[in-house]
Amino acid sequence: MSEGNGNNPGGVTSKAHSPVPDEDLGKSGKMAKLKIFRGDAEGGEEIGYEIPLVEGMVVLDAVLAIQAQQAPDLAVRWNCKAAHCGSCSAEINGRPKLLCKTRVEEYDGGEIHVGPMRAFPVIKDLVSDVSWNYEVSKGIKPFQSSEQAPFTMYEEDVERLYEPKKCIECFMCQDVCHVLRTHHKHPEFAGPRFFVRNQWLEMHPMDEADRLADLKEDNGLGFCNITKCCTEVCPVDIHITDNSIIPLKERVADEYYDPAKWLMRKIRGS
Amino acid sequence: MQRDGHREGYETREHDVLIIGAGGAGLRAAVAAAEHGLSVGIVTKSLLGKAHTVMAEGGIAASVGNVDPDDSWRQHFIDTMRSGKFLNDWKMVETFTKEAPDRVYELEQWGALFNRTPEGKISQRPFGGHTYRRLCHVGDRTGLELIRTMQEKVLATDAKVYMETTVTRLFKKEGRVVGALAYTRENGKFVHFKAKAVVMATGGWGRIFKVTSNSWEGTGDGVVLGYDAGAELVDMEMMQFHPTGMVWPPGVRGLLVTEGVRGEGGLLRNSEGQRYMENYDPEKMELSTRDVVARANYTEVQEGRGSEHGGVYLDITHLGYDGIMKKLPTMYEQFLKLADIDISSEPMEVFPTVHYTMGGIKIDPESAASSVPGLFAAGEVAGGLHGANRLGGNSLSDLLVFGRRAGEGAAAYIEESVHSAEIDEGEVLHEIGRVLEPLEKKEEGESPYLIQQELQEVMMEHANLMRDGDSLKEGLGKILALKDRLPQISVPGSRLFNPGWHTAQDVRYLVQISEIIIRTALERKERRGAQWRLDFDGPDEELGKINFIVTKDGQGEVGIERREIPPMPEHLASLVEEAKAKA
Numbered sequence: 001m002s003e004g005n006g007n008n009p010g011g012v013t014s015k016a017h018s019p020v021p022d023e024d025l026g027k028s029g030k031m032a033k034l035k036i037f038r039g040d041a042e043g044g045e046e047i048g049y050e051i052p053l054v055e056g057m058v059v060l061d062a063v064l065a066i067q068a069q070q071a072p073d074l075a076v077r078w079n080c081k082a083a084h085c086g087s088c089s090a091e092i093n094g095r096p097k098l099l100c101k102t103r104v105e106e107y108d109g110g111e112i113h114v115g116p117m118r119a120f121p122v123i124k125d126l127v128s129d130v131s132w133n134y135e136v137s138k139g140i141k142p143f144q145s146s147e148q149a150p151f152t153m154y155e156e157d158v159e160r161l162y163e164p165k166k167c168i169e170c171f172m173c174q175d176v177c178h179v180l181r182t183h184h185k186h187p188e189f190a191g192p193r194f195f196v197r198n199q200w201l202e203m204h205p206m207d208e209a210d211r212l213a214d215l216k217e218d219n220g221l222g223f224c225n226i227t228k229c230c231t232e233v234c235p236v237d238i239h240i241t242d243n244s245i246i247p248l249k250e251r252v253a254d255e256y257y258d259p260a261k262w263l264m265r266k267i268r269g270s
Numbered sequence: 271m272q273r274d275g276h277r278e279g280y281e282t283r284e285h286d287v288l289i290i291g292a293g294g295a296g297l298r299a300a301v302a303a304a305e306h307g308l309s310v311g312i313v314t315k316s317l318l319g320k321a322h323t324v325m326a327e328g329g330i331a332a333s334v335g336n337v338d339p340d341d342s343w344r345q346h347f348i349d350t351m352r353s354g355k356f357l358n359d360w361k362m363v364e365t366f367t368k369e370a371p372d373r374v375y376e377l378e379q380w381g382a383l384f385n386r387t388p389e390g391k392i393s394q395r396p397f398g399g400h401t402y403r404r405l406c407h408v409g410d411r412t413g414l415e416l417i418r419t420m421q422e423k424v425l426a427t428d429a430k431v432y433m434e435t436t437v438t439r440l441f442k443k444e445g446r447v448v449g450a451l452a453y454t455r456e457n458g459k460f461v462h463f464k465a466k467a468v469v470m471a472t473g474g475w476g477r478i479f480k481v482t483s484n485s486w487e488g489t490g491d492g493v494v495l496g497y498d499a500g501a502e503l504v505d506m507e508m509m510q511f512h513p514t515g516m517v518w519p520p521g522v523r524g525l526l527v528t529e530g531v532r533g534e535g536g537l538l539r540n541s542e543g544q545r546y547m548e549n550y551d552p553e554k555m556e557l558s559t560r561d562v563v564a565r566a567n568y569t570e571v572q573e574g575r576g577s578e579h580g581g582v583y584l585d586i587t588h589l590g591y592d593g594i595m596k597k598l599p600t601m602y603e604q605f606l607k608l609a610d611i612d613i614s615s616e617p618m619e620v621f622p623t624v625h626y627t628m629g630g631i632k633i634d635p636e637s638a639a640s641s642v643p644g645l646f647a648a649g650e651v652a653g654g655l656h657g658a659n660r661l662g663g664n665s666l667s668d669l670l671v672f673g674r675r676a677g678e679g680a681a682a683y684i685e686e687s688v689h690s691a692e693i694d695e696g697e698v699l700h701e702i703g704r705v706l707e708p709l710e711k712k713e714e715g716e717s718p719y720l721i722q723q724e725l726q727e728v729m730m731e732h733a734n735l736m737r738d739g740d741s742l743k744e745g746l747g748k749i750l751a752l753k754d755r756l757p758q759i760s761v762p763g764s765r766l767f768n769p770g771w772h773t774a775q776d777v778r779y780l781v782q783i784s785e786i787i788i789r790t791a792l793e794r795k796e797r798r799g800a801q802w803r804l805d806f807d808g809p810d811e812e813l814g815k816i817n818f819i820v821t822k823d824g825q826g827e828v829g830i831e832r833r834e835i836p837p838m839p840e841h842l843a844s845l846v847e848e849a850k851a852k853a
Contacts, residue, residue: 012568012571012572012730012734013571013572013576013580014517014568014571014576014579014580014581014621015517015518015520015523015579015580016481016515016516016517016518016523016524016579016580016581016621016622016623017480017481017580017621017730017734018580019480019727019730019731022520022521022523025520026519026520026521040766054519054520054521055519055520056518056519056520056521056522056608056609056610057519057521058521058608061521067719067769067770068719068720068723069719072717072718072719072761072762072763072768072769072770073761073762073763073764073768073769073770073771074769075766075767075768075769076769077316077317078485078486079316079320079322079324079485079486079487080320080322080324080325080485081485081522081525082325082522082525082526082604082608083603083604083607084324084325084411084414084600085319085320085324085325085485086320087316087317087320101607101608103607103608123456123766123767124766124767125767127767129456130317131433134317134318134425134431134433137422137425138425138426142380142381142422142423142425142426143380143381143422145379148379149375149376149378149379150334150375150378150391150392151378151390152389152390152391153386153390154386154388154390155385155386155388157390158383158386161383162383162408162409165383165408165414165415165418166411166414167418168324168414169319169418200383201381204381204383207381236603
């Protein structure tokens with residue numbers, strides 16, 4: 001056993017524990033240039049910042065370095081810095097992006113404009129008020145089963161649920177969706193994120209709640225005209241349009257627009 | 271209060287139970303309290319669903335025995351006590367290992383989805399230090415599944431969630447905790463929460479170190495709030511370094527590489543291509559406990575057998591692309607996007623990263639009550655369950671077992687005690703004044719970012735995973751010097767979403783915790799679990815029988831008491847004896 005004898009604490013040779021700042025460790029000799037929106041609900045303007053470009057730097061690293069060294073009150077929302085939590089959603093050159101997953105080098109020395117998500121009210125700088133999403137979420141019927149866990153479910157029964165369950169709630173699909181962004185249908189339309197949630201609930205083999213009426217009436221599923229903008233921006237590659245929205249649309253159509261079912265409803269008066 | 275000619279206002283909110291923190295423990299406590307028909311308020315520094323629980327990857331440990339039917343709570347008990355080097359509160363461990371299976375099934379009942387066995391049961395994977403395959407999991411995003419399930423469960427109750435709100439102080443009346451002061455991050459408005467009971471569920475304090483897998487939130491607010499309110503803390507010297515954090519590029523230093531990689535057969539090699547774990551733990555190899563693997567990785571690099579950037583190699587290529595996409599898709603994406611490494615064809619570079627805090631607020635194993643009436647604690651902010659080293663996968667079940675118990679404990683406490691949550695308004699105004707100080711300094715002062723950075727460097731240098739007395743003492747001197755600089759912190763800007771001002775609050779917690787950790791690390795003069803003193807040869811039998819208990823003393827200084835661990839009752843002692851006989 002050589003359980004770590006004879007090492008000098010503090011004298012760690014690994015670059016991983018090096019006390020040297022990031023910019024000395026991964027020197028590139030270049031500068032990262034960012035134009036960041038500074039302002040609030042009233043308005044604002046882009047301000048230019050420059051900091052040393054570090055090898056592998058993501059836009060969030062750059063923003064945090066600017067915050068620590070040049071603009072202490074620069075507002076940005078972030079948590080895990082590993083693309084697991086979906087907090088640092090913002091817009092880079094007008095496109096929703098996770099700041100922690102977007103490398104500065106991707107822009108190849110070109111201009112990097114960073115601003116807040118615009119489908120929601122701006123609070124300050126890079127932070128938008130996304131609380132509306134939680135209100136929508138609260139209105140969705142939760143998972144419900146009269147069976148008692150542990151459930152017997154086979155891999156093939158649940159395989160297709162893994163994809164919608166990957167959602168990290170970055171709300172970038174909500175940000176890019178023109179029903180919300182351009183047409184401001186927030187009161188009538190739940191948005192792609194919540195069709196993803198509805199999808200796994202509806203397809204879970206043990207769930208017993210019926211959400212089709214809610215999807216049609218409260219969640220405004222019909223507003224979506226499947227332009228796939230949401231799918232394109234999803235950072236965890238959920239095929240929102242093909243695998244969540246279209247199957248739900250089919251279920252709603254079967255339920256409400258199938259002539260036989262329509263007749264049955266008339267007769268039952270429901 | 272008159273300041274600059276205007277009165278400083280604040281809102282008042284009343285709840286039966288105030289829960290501070292919205293990770294797995296806080297949310298589980300909220301569900302328990304809400305089921306009693308109580309009014310519940312949940313305060314979280316971030317948005318709902320972003321707490322550090324979301325970062326847990328490998329799985330949730332529970333002896334459901336789906337793949338290894340021989341598993342039992344007894345074996346889980348033995349494994350947990352052994353890994354904790356018997357400093358654990360054995361009563362907590364017993365409760366925990368017995369209840370973990372129920373909490374997993376309850377998650378499934380509420381809609382959580384785990385990977386399945388061919389028989390249609392929840393699948394379980396092997397993990398370091400667990401005798402049997404024990405971690406219920408879904409790929410490498412088990413924490414996301416847990417927190418989303420709990421979040422959706424909570425949204426279906428009447429609990430009120432206060433997002434992006436930071437608590438700065440607990441209020442007491444006649445010896446009981448009866449509320450807290452908080453401010454909203456969005457606009458800096460103050461809120462006085464009146465509550466009959468408070469559940470602390472704020473998580474850990476990895477942010478005292480530079481290289482950590484923790485998000486910005488891990489600043490240990492809860493442990494200092496509890497300490498300031500008079501609560502006992504336990505095992506504060508015990509910090510877990512996860513053996514495998516990312517190494518390169520610089521920006522990702524310390525990001526977690528899940529133990530699931532080793533669980534799925536990942537191999538550790540040094541620059542000479544040797545599977546060096548055979549020199550450290552030839553029996554368990556890569557699946558030894560985290561303290562052992564972390565020291566092994568560290569030692570290999572220190573002795574000159576490290577990788578290009580000073581890590582060791584972790585190789586999962588044998589799973590192939592398809593296997594990796596099924597079992598470890600998040601890791602694949604993380605390395606490809608952030609480090610340009612395709613882990614299906616090349617090894618990862620890894621090195622230890624600060625990950626978890628075993629110590630924390632000492633709680634009663636039944637009710638999760640702290641030593642201060644009205645204050646309960648659960649999850650990482652609480653101490654005692656994990657002893658000197660936590661087993662992977664035990665944290666997620668910890669959140670649910672003791673989260674539920676804290677909610678139940680708070681409900682029972684409220685039922686038997688009639689007391690008012692009214693306090694003198696002067697206390698509220700005084701605290702508001704203190705919190706506003708950094709914003710109101712007209713002259714230029716200390717930058718909170720710079721103090722935080724200096725503190726992190728001190729802790730890396732003096733309280734890393736190898737420690738010695740002289741270096742710890744030097745580190746303590748530096749921390750105390752930083753403490754003296756805290757009153758000079760000043761920040762520009764307004765109260766509107768101002769991270770500089772928020773950081774000014776955080777550093778107070780960071781400095782206080784660092785002082786406590788170094789002082790207790792100086793007291794534990796031995797090598798045990800995560801505490802590894804190079805100036806002592808091995809474990810000390812006498813120190814193996816005590817926990818260090820910290821409380822704020824009469825002078826406001828860190829008081830440390832050696833408290834003997836009570837003997838185990840016969841039914842647990844005999845389990846330990848049997849296990850020893852088998853080994």
